[in-house]
Amino acid sequence: MQKLEIDPKAKGLIFDLDGTLADTMPVHFVAYQKILGKYGVDYSAKMFLSLAGVPAVETIERINEVYGTDLNAKEVGHEKEAEYERMMHQMKPIEPVIELVMKYHKQLPMAVGTGGYKRLALKTLEIIGLKDYLDILVSADDVKHPKPHPETFLQCAAQMGVAPADCQVFEDGEPGMVAARSAGMIATLVTEYYDVFKA
Structure with a gap:
């Protein structure tokens, strides 16, 4: 290597x-999957990796475009960040x-x-x-x-x-x-x- x-x-x-x-990244991915799953969005690893480094609110806006959803980007983005914070000790x-x-x-x-x-x-x-x-x-x-x-x-x-x-x-x-x-x-x-x- x-x-x-x-x-x-x-x-x-x-x-x-x-x-x-x-x-x-694995912690962020699980947090996104948990939160988005509540809204019926099956968030793929491929989509997640394509948005690596993009803030949560902008990520939710992009998810709305791709999945045709109408999620409140600010609310869901902050919900995801709160879930991530609960898990971040795993990093x-x-x-x-x-x-x-x-x-x-x-x-x-x-x-x-x-x-x-x-x-x-x-x-x-x-x-x-x-x-x-x-x-x-x-x-x-x-x-x-x-x-x-x-x-x-x-x-x-x-x-x-x-x-x-x-x-x-x-x-x-x-x-x-x-x-x-x-x-x-x-x-x-x-x-x-x-x-x-x-x-």
């Missing part, structure tokens, strides 16, 4: 959170990415750019032991346009004081990869190095 590496051109590192630093750190954070801590500026909400993102960082290693966090609460729009990662770059072209983004989802490329950043898909999602 290849080892995750920092690009020699990178002067700042940006990490997605769910599925990149923390193996939360595990993703060691190869955590190792990069430890190795480059205080050597390169680092940030987290997540489609999750700030309160839960901070809780996640605490559970996986990174609360004191990553102090720049851009969440769904901080942007008008979530991934696949580049705003999340551009805000990370601005807060780190690093030009977008000099930032390396580590992502597990296609929306995040699109966001990183749109921002003109070095995009690294972590799932090419290991597969954490077991549907």
Whole structure:
């Protein structure tokens, strides 16, 4: 198995959170299935993975489009996040990415750019032991346009004081990869190095 590496051109590192630093994707998936099942939606792993990194409310809006449902995106999105919070203690750190954070801590500026909400993102960082290693966090609460729009990662770059072209983004989802490329950043898909999602 290849080892995750920092690009020699990178002067700042940006990490997605769910599925990149923390193996939360199976927990998110079960939470979505539980909540959506109540509304008669059989949510597939394929659909879930295609929306990796997209905030809950926007995910429900997309589900309405695809499944022809009329769910209240805000209410159901928050219901899903509450279910996820009840289960989030089950998450595990993703060691190869955590190792990069430890190795480059205080050597390169680092940030987290997540489609999750700030309160839960901070809780996640605490559970996986990174609360004191990553102090720049851009969440769904901080942007008008979530991934696949580049705003999340551009805000990370601005807060780190690093030009977008000099930032390396580590992502597990296609929306995040699109966001990183749109921002003109070095995009690294972590799932090419290991597969954490077991549907």
